Each structure stands twice: as structure tokens, then as C-alpha cells.
Amino acid sequence: MNQSIELLNDGIQLESGPLPGWWKSILITTLALCPVYWLYFHSGAPGRTMADAYDQAVFNNAQLLFAQIGELNPDADTIRRFSAKDNWVKVGKAIFKSNCIACHGRSGEGIIGPNLTDDSYKSVRSIEDIARVILKGANNNAMPAWEGKLQTNEVVLVSAYVASLRGTNVAGGKSPEGAEIPPWPPVPPEPEVSQ
Ligand code: HEC
Structure with a gap:
């Protein structure tokens, strides 16, 4: 058995459950705000930077x-x-x-x-x-x-x-x-x- 597999063999199981809802909503909110932020600050409109x-x-x-x-x-x-x-x-x-x-x-x-x-x-x-x-x-x-x-x-x-x-x-x-x-x-x- 090589070493890397041994290291994993510590009883902790890798699950593939869904991501927690709160975590996903932070991710989605961040992604949704990204273009808004980008347009506001980087559209070249004067006075915003x-x-x-x-x-x-x-x-x-x-x-x-x-x-x-x-x-x-x-x-x-x-x-x-x-x-x-x-x-x-x-x-x-x-x-x-x-x-x-x-x-x-x-x-x-x-x-x-x-x-x-x-x-x-x-x-x-x-x-x-x-x-x-x-x-x-x-x-x-x-x-x-x-x-x-x-x-x-x-x-x-x-x-x-x-x-x-x-x-x-x-x-x-x-x-x-x-x-x-x-x-x-x-x-x-x-x-x-x-x-
Ligand atoms: C709406 C567009 C516009 C704005 C805003 C504007 N300009 Fe101009 N400016 C022009 C145009 C067009 C000309 C060329 C006019 C002509 O054909 O003789 C010009 C010409 C000039 C000239 C003469 C350049 C030359 O080659 O003789 C100067 C100096 C100048 N502008 C300074 C300014 C300053 C300072 C401001 C801000 C306070 C300003 N302009 C705002 C459009 C604008």
C-alpha cells in the first residue's frame, strides 16, 4: 500500500452531500453582485473610481x-x-x-x-x-x-x-x-x- 492511501485511511470518510444552503447563497449573491460592481466602477463613467x-x-x-x-x-x-x-x-x-x-x-x-x-x-x-x-x-x-x-x-x-x-x-x-x-x-x- 503506498503512503498517500495510508494517510487517507484514518477513518474519515469523504461524503458527497450537498453544499450547505447558507454557503451556496453567499456564493450566488457574490456572483450576482460581481457584474453590478464591475459595471459601476469599471464602465469608465467619470467620478466613480x-x-x-x-x-x-x-x-x-x-x-x-x-x-x-x-x-x-x-x-x-x-x-x-x-x-x-x-x-x-x-x-x-x-x-x-x-x-x-x-x-x-x-x-x-x-x-x-x-x-x-x-x-x-x-x-x-x-x-x-x-x-x-x-x-x-x-x-x-x-x-x-x-x-x-x-x-x-x-x-x-x-x-x-x-x-x-x-x-x-x-x-x-x-x-x-x-x-x-x-x-x-x-x-x-x-x-x-x-x-
Ligand atoms: C461636448 C464636447 C466637448 C466638451 C465637453 C469640451 N470640449 Fe473642448 N472642444 C470640443 C470640440 C469639438 C473642439 C473643436 C472645436 C473646433 O472644431 O474648432 C474643442 C476645442 C477645444 C479647445 C481648442 C483646441 C484647439 O485645437 O484649438 C480647447 C483648449 C478645449 N476644447 C478645451 C476644453 C476644456 C478645458 C473643456 C472643459 C472645461 C472642454 N474643452 C470641454 C468639444 C468639447
């Missing part, structure tokens, strides 16, 4: 931080300055995630709207045009106007984020549209704080 929740928290916190920066103007210097401030670009990214990814993609790679990660633009010739297009819209509202829907500070920060996307050339992005434009101007110095 932990990362999106984090972005939302950053955004909510930003509303408090807006007090620090006052009312910004959507001009070239302001947008360029903020495009170089990582913490504020993150806020711009959260605004982008809440409002823009349906048409421009999660990383700005372009879906209905153009790719914002290359050097070619349809309506943008200089950096302040980003804010102008966001405020006023473009192409008969194919790009909606956000004036009145976003606060001016939000427009500046989302513009700064869009400016920062330039040159990231996300893999698999939409092919370039419009014309290649000159690089953004250098980051201007911080304005003097007048007391």
Missing part, C-alpha cells in the same frame, strides 16, 4: 484655496504662470476631469474634441486663446462655452492644465488638427505684491 474621488477632493479643497489667489484674469501671463505651478495644475486637472474628458479624453488625447497633447491647435494661436475658447466655445458650440458655468479662476486653472498638456503627446491620441503653433512664452516672474 478612487482616483476620481481624490481629484474631487482636491477640487473641493481648491475652492477654499481660491481665497489665497484672489480673482485671476484669464490673460497670457496668468495662465502661463499657473501652468508652471504643480499644485494649481492639479486643481486644473480636477476641473478638466469633471467637465472635459467626455470629449477630450482622460489625458487630453482627444475623442470628439481635438487632441490637446500635441503642438497643433484649431483655434489656439497663443496661450490666452485657450481661455478664450473655453469661455466662448468654438465651432457653433461643438466646443461648448463655459462662461457662466465655470468661475473665472476655474477657467484660468483649467487653461493652465491644458497648456501643461502640450507636448505630452499621449500614445494613441487623435491625429493633430489645425496648425502647429510657436512654443508657449517663457514663464513670467511673479507679480510684485502691493500691500
Whole structure:
């Protein structure tokens, strides 16, 4: 007799009775909930993943931080300055995630709207045009106007984020549209704080 059979030969019998009902119901409930869970969290709908929740928290916190920066103007210097401030670009990214990814993609790679990660633009010739297009819209509202829907500070920060996307050339992005434009101007110095 070989050893493995001896080990089994301890008086314990292997039965083939049915699984207990409570055990089966846990299994079936888990299986039934699985697609619900999957659809909810992985269908790509914005705002449901932990990362999106984090972005939302950053955004909510930003509303408090807006007090620090006052009312910004959507001009070239302001947008360029903020495009170089990582913490504020993150806020711009959260605004982008809440409002823009349906048409421009999660990383700005372009879906209905153009790719914002290359050097070619349809309506943008200089950096302040980003804010102008966001405020006023473009192409008969194919790009909606956000004036009145976003606060001016939000427009500046989302513009700064869009400016920062330039040159990231996300893999698999939409092919370039419009014309290649000159690089953004250098980051201007911080304005003097007048007391
Ligand atoms: C309903 C879809 C849609 C949404 C939502 C949308 N866009 Fe657009 N966007 C477009 C389309 C389409 C264009 C191209 C318009 C054209 O043909 O000139 C565009 C153009 C732009 C441009 C100019 C790009 C270029 O090549 O000149 C910028 C910048 C931009 N969008 C930023 C944003 C930002 C920031 C948001 C969110 C606040 C946003 N868009 C939300 C569809 C959208």
C-alpha cells in the first residue's frame, strides 16, 4: 500500500452531500453582485473610481484655496504662470476631469474634441486663446462655452492644465488638427505684491 492511501485511511470518510444552503447563497449573491460592481466602477463613467474621488477632493479643497489667489484674469501671463505651478495644475486637472474628458479624453488625447497633447491647435494661436475658447466655445458650440458655468479662476486653472498638456503627446491620441503653433512664452516672474 503506498503512503498517500495510508494517510487517507484514518477513518474519515469523504461524503458527497450537498453544499450547505447558507454557503451556496453567499456564493450566488457574490456572483450576482460581481457584474453590478464591475459595471459601476469599471464602465469608465467619470467620478466613480478612487482616483476620481481624490481629484474631487482636491477640487473641493481648491475652492477654499481660491481665497489665497484672489480673482485671476484669464490673460497670457496668468495662465502661463499657473501652468508652471504643480499644485494649481492639479486643481486644473480636477476641473478638466469633471467637465472635459467626455470629449477630450482622460489625458487630453482627444475623442470628439481635438487632441490637446500635441503642438497643433484649431483655434489656439497663443496661450490666452485657450481661455478664450473655453469661455466662448468654438465651432457653433461643438466646443461648448463655459462662461457662466465655470468661475473665472476655474477657467484660468483649467487653461493652465491644458497648456501643461502640450507636448505630452499621449500614445494613441487623435491625429493633430489645425496648425502647429510657436512654443508657449517663457514663464513670467511673479507679480510684485502691493500691500
Ligand atoms: C461636448 C464636447 C466637448 C466638451 C465637453 C469640451 N470640449 Fe473642448 N472642444 C470640443 C470640440 C469639438 C473642439 C473643436 C472645436 C473646433 O472644431 O474648432 C474643442 C476645442 C477645444 C479647445 C481648442 C483646441 C484647439 O485645437 O484649438 C480647447 C483648449 C478645449 N476644447 C478645451 C476644453 C476644456 C478645458 C473643456 C472643459 C472645461 C472642454 N474643452 C470641454 C468639444 C468639447
